[in-house]
Amino acid sequence: MEVGVCVEAYRQEVETQRRHINSAFMTFVVLGADDQPQKLPWIRPQPGEGERRYREASARKKIRLDRKYIVSCEQTEVPLSVPWDPSNQVRPSTPRPPGPCSLSVGRRLVRLYTLEEDRFLSFHMEMVVHVDAAQAFLLLSDLRRRPEWDKHYRSAELVQRVDEDDAIYHVISPALSADARPQDFVILASRRKPCDSGDPYVIALRSVTLPTHRETPGYQRGENLCSGFCLWREGEQLTKVSYYNQATPGFLNYVTTNVAGLSSELSTTFKACAQFLLDNRSDLAPSLQTL
Structure with a gap:
């Protein structure tokens, strides 16, 4: 939550003649006994002045994130994609944020957390669905089905x-703005089953470069630094689905708009993912070996 502070000065003999000295805005995160961020009640700002301040607070949050990450040139100094090599698939990893994260949005179904670390902004979305973990794992690991629930995937073609x-996979995504070209990605998708009791199913996504799929004039080549799913079995036919993404410069404006509460597209997309899993929980999802 944001707290605004205003400093004014006045003469003791004339209190009505105040002059503004300074203003400041501080952001507080309320931690529980386990040092984890606590969910605050939803706020309904008062009409008029309250609504104006509420919108200004959201805008300040986005501006701060944009200045810190989008304007930084360090992220674009080197390519984020790596040349494909069989060794790349040995140790898949998703950006599992360490320590306390900031809970940006908490609705009945979906929670959105953020982590600001070094020069990267990561976000983590979480929900619980009434679907078996193994079935959710099979459905989400086949990127060809992702366009069924994620509008950021126009198509996903298995190339190797x-x-x-x-x-x-070769992924085609719609343009992020009206005057931009559609984006395409070459994504290595690696999935791993739990090694031990209590371990999650892991689906890790990472951009790679392939000689057969170079950049073309019709598309703007995008890059996925590190993203993916972790799926925990919470009980019989109950799975906690966590999605992690380490945002890249081209995607940051979209992320900060959602984190600041100026858009709910991320939450809407993740809810569509939950509905997709529920609608297909009885399907016999094919393994990659049989594709």
Whole structure:
């Protein structure tokens, strides 16, 4: 929550003649006994002045994030994609944020957390669905089905099957703005089943470069630094789905708009993912080996 402070000065003999000295805005995170961010009640700002201050607070949050991450040139000094090599699939990883994260949005179904670390902004979305974890794992690991619930995926074509658990896809995404070209990505998707009781199913996504799929004039080549899913079995036919994304410069404006509460597209997309899993929980999802 944001707290505004206003400093004024006045003479003791004339209190009505005040003059403004300074203003400041501080952001507080309320932690519980476990040092984790606590969910605050939803705020309904008062009409008029209250609504204006509420909108200004949201705008300040976005401006702060934009200045810190979008304006930084360090992220664009080197390519984020790595040349594809069989060694790339050995150790998939998703950006699992360490320590306390900021809870930006908490609705009945979906929670959105953010982590500001070094020069990267990561976000983490979480929900619980009434679907078996193994079935959710199979459905989400086949990127060809992602356009069914994620409007940021126009299409996903399997271009190379590496082995039973690793595959490379060519993904087409709509343009992020009216005057931009559509984006395309070459994504290595690696999935791993739990190694031990209590471990999650992991689906890790990472941009790679392939000689057969170079940049073309019709598309703007996008890059996925690090993203993916972790799926925990919470009980019989109950799964906690967590999605992680380490935002890249081209995606940051979209992320900060959602984190600041100026858009709910991320939450809407994740709810569509939940509905997709529910609608297909009885499907016999194919393995990568049989594609």
